[in-house]
Amino acid sequence: MKRNYPDIHLIYSKTLLWLCCLFSLLSGCSSSTDEEATIPPPAPSKVNLYKVAVIMPLSDTSAKEKCERTVAWAQETIYELTVGDENCVQLDVEWYNEDTEDMEQLAMRLAYREDLYAIIGPYASQNVEIIARECAVSHKPLIAPTASSADLVRLYAQEGFLWSLVETDISQCETLLSIALEEDCRRISLIASDDIYGQTFIDWFAFQANELGVSVDKVLKYTIGQPEAAMCEALSTSPEALICVPGKPADVRKMLEQHDKESATRLLFSDNAFQTSVIESCGDLAEEIEGVGTCADPETGFDIAYKVRFGEAPTWEAYLYDAAFLTLMGVYDLQVNGGTDLNTSLRKMTISDENTDNQQGAWMPGLLWVKMLGIQFQSYTCLNGASGLLAFDKNVYTNVLHSTYCHWMIYRKNFLVLDYHTTDGSHRTNANLAGWNWKKEKEQEFDSGLKEPEYPALKERWAVVIAASRGWSNYRHQADALAFYQLLKSRGYDDEHIILIEEDDIAGHPSNFDPGKVYISPDGTDVYEGAVIDYKLSELSPADLVDIFCGKRSDRLPHVVSSGEQDNVLVFWSGHGMQGNLLWGDADNFSHWQAAELFDTLHRRRKYRKMLWLVETCYAGSVAKACEGIPGIMCMTASGEWETSKPDIPYKSVWLSNRFTYSLLSELTARPEISLRELYYSLFRTTIGSHVQIYNERNYGSVYRNNMKEYLQKRIDE
Structure with a gap:
């Protein structure tokens, strides 16, 4: 929502009052005699240095100057308040050029150094991701001034080492x-x-x-x-x-x-x-x-103070200032109260609670001393930074709750x-993960009085389960497919009636944190145990699906769906997608046109009584809509035609599941007889970041009267 800020002249007046309280803050920009300029600042009896690494794009001379002077300004602010004190702290800064460093090597060099208290930066989200992989292992504090990728923030939520100073x-x-x-x-x-x-x-x-x-x-x-x-x-x-x-x-x-x-x-x-x-x-x-x-919240006064000090307006400098400022306040807490874990100190000063005040300008010496006094008495409230209130979610940490955009x-x-x-509260159910939870309103409407097509009596049930990706980074797709397979087994399916297709390259992968096992939640059961995999993904092409679904057995394709017009067929597909295509491995795809041809062929050959596809990919709707007009086939997708589906359950730098599938499995395990309307409504509410869609309801039958019991009942005659 748009913010209605006070008149800019009022902001300017307030800022000048703050600055006047601490004239020395701007003395470097004021006129002074040569004699005054040569008077050195009083030297403290001791300066406690804490080594940090700052990674910023420094190839451009102007950018380098802005980075260095911004960090120096934050240093000066803390120095002025602690000069002569035995607890005087400063950062011993090592600068690294983001434009020229090999990020992989730099991450290995910095993340495990015991003499390094924190890493500030890099600027770009893709570089923060590289550094974060190693910091997640060493638990080195990584303070990211501008990293704003949602996946980066969610992947390391609750890990307690990543401190991103902007919303996603x-x-x-x-x-x-x-x-x-x-x-x-x-x-x-x-x-x-x-x-x-x-x-x-x-x-x-x-x-x-x-x-x-x-x-x-x-x-x-x-x-x-x-x-x-x-x-x-x-x-x-x-x-x-x-x-x-x-x-x-x-x-x-x-x-x-x-x-x-x-x-x-x-x-x-x-x-x-x-x-x-x-x-x-x-x-x-x-x-x-x-x-x-x-940008900085204009009420903090940072923009005006920066322009007065340096003679030009800032862009993103408030966030670099706050990165250095937050680090300084953290090491000050370590110096005063003892300890070695900077992450613990940062958590004390940034977790939002009822004691938080929002006193703008408290990043400057005139008001900051109150916060520092609170640290001495271990009475903590959230810090007020140059960019705004540095309040983090108390459950997931990771990034600030609110940012200001110009x-x-x-x-x-x-x-x-x-x-x-700002986007405070505009469409969110809460501020958790800074904007991830949106209140969805665009729910599909269905005809409760829809006339039911006539179907023959149900005879048998078949299922095809496909994980259409491979590789460790795609762990969640195979894990979800295995979990769906286990659900089918628990509901009475035998392996002769399930076709399971997946690459089978994650259980034994060198990166597997529990070798030989696969999970969709950290405290869940092993979904790989006992799984009978019929085909590796790389052994098939999308063209083979026609023969598999049509029951055309061969030496190369011994496992097929031998269904007829009295059999229900349930399909679960998990993988990647792009507009008009469900991806198959790394270089092939199952297109909208192939889907339309398959649906038409199955209908003409009477290879099903009812067929339900559950599709967990990005842009799933752009392929699933191919079923429209075909009698007896329905598709329920994790995402609409232009939307991406979202991963879920981060653990040890990998996603264990997808949000739609995790919710689907939970619902079907608890209520295998659930109606399609109730299932849709449940998944619509719990699937975040995309709209669950149903396609071809009118040619399938009422979602109010049709249910999952037809696919998940223990025995046909129940």
């Missing part, structure tokens, strides 16, 4: 859509970099657009450094607005070169364009482009802030 880009995506809506744009497209940063926008754009009543025109990915082709495709349909998520600032110029400023399409850029290097590299092309960027425009080669936005 779920909130930024919502803000961009809200700005487009304010300008009455109703048909919107997205172009985003194909990396962990762009993925959050890809994951949430269509879902949020659906909830906000916006029509999705296109969702496109591009390889970093090569946005031209995707940009041309995005503009070809002339959407009313195009949200641009550049992987690197250098991509902004390439995007702008494809855009005709006279066209009706309005461009809105994400925060990667909110950098002075964009103005420098784009020149006149950048004039009047607009976008969103994370809506900016480049005007006369400067960033002009048009207004400020």
Whole structure:
């Protein structure tokens, strides 16, 4: 929602009052005599140094200067308050250039060093992900000023070492859509970099657009450094607005070169364009482009103090300041109260509770001493940083609950802030994980009076279970398939009536934390035990599915579905998807057209009585809709045509399950006789970040009267 802030002159006056209380803060910017300038500051009897590593993009001279002076400013603030004190603390900073370092090697070098108290940075989410893998093992505090990938934050929730100082880009995506809506744009497209940063926008754009009543025109990915082709495709349909998520600032110029400023399409850029290097590299092309960027809450006074001190407006510097500030306050607690675990100290000062106050400006010496006094008496409240209140969720830690976004425009080669936005409470059920939990409203409506088709008596039940990916990083797809297989076995299926297809490469994988076993929850049972796998994924192609479903047995395909017109067939598919395709392994796919041909063939050959597909992939609806018009077939999907499905249950840097499937298995285990309407409603509520969809209800039968008992009953005659 848009924030109504006080008049800027009032903010300026308040800030000046704070600054006047501590004139020395700005003395470096004030006029002084040469004699005064040579007076050294009083030297403390002892300075307690704590070594930290700071990883930032330092190749650009201007960026390097901004990083170094921002960290030095935070150091100076704490120094002024502790000078002469036996508890005087400072950071012994090691600088690393994010642009040139090998991140994999750097992670190994830094994460396990016992003399290093914390790592600040890197700037980019994809680099934070690399460093986080090792810090998760060593539990080294990793304080990320700007990392905003939702998957990165969720993967390390509750691990207690990652401290991200901005909300996830779920909130930024919502803000961009809200700005487009304010300008009455109703048909919107997205172009985003194909990396962990762009993925959050890809994951949430269509879902949020659906909830906000916006029509999705296109969702496109591009390889970093090569946005031209995707940009041309995005503009070809002339959407009313195009949200641009550049992987690197250098991509902004390439995007702008494809855009005709006279066209009706309005461009809105994400925060990667909110950098002075964009103005420098784009020149006149950048004039009047607009976008969103994370910024300091204007009520903190940081923007004005920064401009007074350095003579220019900041962009994201408040977050680097807070990273250094938070680290300094943490080591101050260690110095005063003892201990060696910086994560514990940070938790004391950032976990939101009823004692939190929101006294803006408390990052400056005039008010900060009160917080430091509280540390001495071990009376902790959340810190107030340069960017805003540094309050973290008390259950998951990981990232701040609320951020401020500015809506900016480049005007006369400067960033002009048009207004400020937050997303506090707008569409969320709560603030957990900073925007992950959305209240969904776009539920499908079904006809309770739908006429029921006539079906023959039920004879047998068959099931096909497919995990269509392979490799350790895709653990969840095979785990979910195995768990669904175990559900079928518990409901009376024998292995002759289940076709299980998966690569079978995770139980024995070298990375397996419990060799030979597979789980969908850390405290669950082994779903691999006793599993009879009929085919490895790599042994088949999508074309083989026609023969398997049609019962065409051969030496190469000995296991098939021998069903007839009195048999129900249940299909569970878990894997990856892209628009119009369910992916098969690394290089093949099962397309919308192949699905349509398969459904039509099965219908013509009378190979089923009823058939239900449960599909857990991204963009599942774009393939599942192929069943529409075919009698007796229904598809229930984890995601709509333009949406991605979401992983769930993070454990030891891997996802154990998917949200839709985990909820599905829980519901079917508890209520195997549940009606399709109740199942849909339950999954709709519990599946976060996508809209569960049902396709072809009218040619299948009422979801109110049809139920899962037909597929999961223990015996046919029950």
